[in-house]
Amino acid sequence: MEKQPEDQLDLRTQWKIAGTFFGIFVVIFLAWALGIFSSEPTKAERDAAAYRGDCENQITGLVAAQGFVRDTLRAPATAEFGVLGYDGVAVTVLPDCRYSVRSFVDSQNGFGAMIRTRFDATVSLDRDRSIWTLESLELAER
Template sequence: MADFVSKEAVMSSSIKKQSASVFRVFVRSQIVMLELVALGVALYLIQQKSANAQTTIAILLFCVFVFTLLTGKGFPHFRHRGKALLLLAVTGFFAVQGATIVEQQREAHLAELRASDPAAFLTELREIDEDRWFEELRELDPDAHAVEAARRSALAEAERLAQCTDQKASQAYVMIQADVRRTLVAPSTAEFPSRYGAGTGHAGDCLYQVNGHFDAQNGFGAMLRGTFTGTIRYFPERDSWQTQTLSVN
């Protein structure tokens, strides 16, 4: 009889502990929900005041919760990875939403400024997006657009020519050899010295004069020495070469 009573007491105690444990889990889950709601409301209220501030805060919190999710470390109250994941979802949502609102507000501001003050619109747009500014300049200030187009063209040409240095003469010498081989009876037997001939160099405008000689078999299998001279142009924009003229003797 005593054993029965003892077992009944143990079971009753176990049930009470399980009930208390379930209750604690329920309470904790409700607290987490309240924290999520509070965070969402706080970010929303900040958004009403300043979308920029809300976006910045949401991004910072997002980074904090990512760190907690990956490492299990962070602020004591938020170290639990499950809680960090939920908070991460909330801050991520508000970060994206805030960025969208900021973009919409900026576009509305630019549209209003374009209609009321084109010069100020162009000045502000240039700081944000120079390519878009250049396109708008075509319509709002054609003369300034022509000047800018000429400046950009000259800059691009200068950058292109800056890549056509005398140091590329050796590369020009190697690249023209493929076209020299195509003129030979036995192209696979052609042997070129490691050094190009005198007079090889940059002729200007990415055009290279190339002089050299080679040894190759003729139709009878005898090795003969030949010479060649030609021009080959380098195209920096696509990093390619094209033979312009070639004379093989």
């Protein structure tokens, strides 16, 4: 049986359709491979995440306050600070990238004896310049 010209036209049409679908598939695959369809966070989302990391992390505030307290000690190398979860250690996140920290440090005094000093500090972070500022510090030896 010999093919009719109509059958050949149908076969050509079928190949065109198959080629079109294949081309579309290739374009979609390349777009996916190049990351066009990835869900990259927007700048606003990245900024919000950075703010949360800088300004809502209790450990960040605690470590900043400890640095200021360390600067007041006679023997800073001997300092052993309380950590979050210990009795008497609390960090409160305040507005505008500020923290209120209540904690303690055990360190040697001028005579070499280990003493515990409780402290209350308020620290703030200037995010633009990445500089911590000590707003207030109260020390109380026991």
